[in-house]
Amino acid sequence: MKLAILLIFTFYSANALASNVFDELPASINSNAHYVFYSHGFIVEGDNPTPQHPTWGTYDFPAILETLSELDAIIIAEHRAKNTDPFEHAKKLKHQVEHLIEKGVPATNISLVGFSRGGFITAIASSYIANNDINYLILAACTSSLATQSDVILQGNIFSIYETSDTVGSCEKVVQRSGDKVTSFEEISISTGLEHGAFYRPIEAWVEPLNNWLEQKSEKVAYSIPRSELVELQEPITKRIYPLYIKLPRSYRSNKSQRYPVIYLTDAPYTFPIVSGATRFPMNSGTMEEAIIVGISYSKGSKGVSSRVRDFTPSKANDWKLETGGAKAHLRFIRKTLIPFVESNYRAAPEHRTYVGNSLGGLFGAYVLFTAPETFSGYVLGSPSVWFNDNELLAMNVQKPKNETKVYLSVGSLETPKFGEQQNMVRGARLLAEKIKAVDSSHLILNFKTIEGASHAIAFPTTAIHGLDWIHANTNPH
Known part of the structure; x- marks a missing residue:
């Protein structure tokens, strides 16, 4: 068994060694590392x-x-x-x-x-x-x-x-x-x-x-994702605290002048390890742009389901026991607090942000796309919960993006009641795709895919890597 250790190298010649090697302690200390x-x-x-x-x-x-x-x-x-x-x-x-x-x-x-x-x-x-x-x-x-x-x-x-x-x-x-x-x-x-x-x-x-x-x-410790750290950020109005999972690109510490795209993920406890693992080889091999990955977790003190239902839904739903309708406030937190924090503390490229969300996170992403499209330049929307509150998302007014905005939308072919799902996610995704296509804007580019043989439980990993590959494909791979 290998030790769970981060490696830090320094550079001694034009032929640099691994980029995660340093000649002094890094600023961020991983207490689980050797x-x-x-x-x-x-x-x-x-x-x-x-x-x-x-x-x-x-x-x-x-x-x-x-x-x-x-x-x-x-x-x-x-x-x-x-x-x-x-x-x-x-x-x-x-x-x-x-x-x-x-x-x-x-x-x-x-x-x-x-x-x-x-x-x-x-x-x-x-x-x-x-x-x-x-x-x-x-x-x-x-x-x-x-x-x-x-x-x-x-x-x-x-x-x-x-x-x-x-x-x-x-x-x-x-x-x-x-x-x-x-x-x-x-x-x-x-x-x-x-x-x-x-x-x-x-x-x-x-x-x-x-x-x-x-x-x-060495003391056997739990595996930790290399070059990752956990930061807690407080929402100024509600005072809720949101943990952020942040992973830096492999070349981040060696390439001091480089600014990187940022991939923002909702449902971080689920999505962060998937996206981190799936993008590791494409980014390291140069087929995908290196990017900072920021996973937004659930508010501390709340159950995950309560936090996501509250934060990802655009309106109050009377037939729900859990609190709903917090999407506007959560978007404000992301735009006014979270993104400025990331872009002032890390070498982030503000013109190159990507949103990734699945299920209710896909619903929230579509809400952001329709109401504040300039927040992100790319959207990966997996199996969005279009059905929420009687498909109200489909009736929303859409703000046209002022700059090129790429939207990758996908759904599993088995996400229907026929195959055990409570909602017809396939129909909802198709209706959402039609609404996006109907927007009279040359800046809005849609890529809609159906993942054959995928249920709601397993569609997201495929959505994430295909969507990010489409948005972040490196046109000049080394």
Whole structure:
């Protein structure tokens, strides 16, 4: 089983590594992630990430980071300046670790890995941090000088790997000097014949045991969607609080000048993981525009069904037990509070917003399209509840959009009473499509599809990916 870890890489050349890699802690901390700090050897200090040693060859820092990225972890790997003071850098690591713990990251999910001079720094950091649950991996760093450095006391879970052909050997003496401060100690030797250079490149001999040990020591936590965060936003008038699920594109942190389309989802607990997963490969491969995904959840303190029925319905319905008719207020919240928040806190392209809603969320999306079409430039309306309040949506006046507005409307072919549905969603979707087609506007572009063999319960995932592909298809894929 892989660790649930975000990876953070930095860029060292024109050939950039993965975009979710950083040389310092990200602003947003995921308390469910595993954070791994990697400290390189002395030879890498300075400007060159791939320096040459006359005997041991290239120290391939970027390749090591790329290999560590397969851990599914957040990797913090700073390229240190030349002649960095190891004690000062250890203090910096200490502060970063303390920040993670303050943000709720379990100590067992924090690991520090260091090779040679980086291993010496890791040992010092262990002494400064003084936490019994943190994990330390020391690679060929227990020199005779470290063994006699009485002010460096290891504390926590220690794993040592050394090369038998190297002059730097076992950490046993350092561990013995540290006494009961060491929570656990494991050590292995490898025999590659590469001397100190065995750790210059990511070879299986040391990478595999490192990965296995990290997995054993980490606390098993629930999976979290990479590059995602939860933000709570208050509706100013009603004071209701709405959680927002926000996922950033893969290139967001590396491409500082880029502004991204935003995909807004209703019913976030259901739609956010579906859309996040379905768009991952298309966006990463370049066939779909990268976009920020914002899922709008239900108001806190309300049941999901109560929140969505209230917020997504345009009018009061006397025959409903639940509160209805809050669509106007919810649209105001989205237009006046939510969208400005997103566009002031993230690099969002205001001219490129897409709405995605299903069922009652599809009804709400059609309401927005008819009353304030400029709110979004694209609409994905899945199986809309056109039937609500005697099909009143079909009698609404329609404001013509001033700019190009693309509408993807779909419904499952089995969404009828004949196949067990309470309402004839197919008929409702067709009538809605006819109403949209009847709008005298060259700016309004409709794509209406029926999903063969799909019931109301399973139509949405197909609607979402087909609709978003139609709206966000990349015309210049890389």
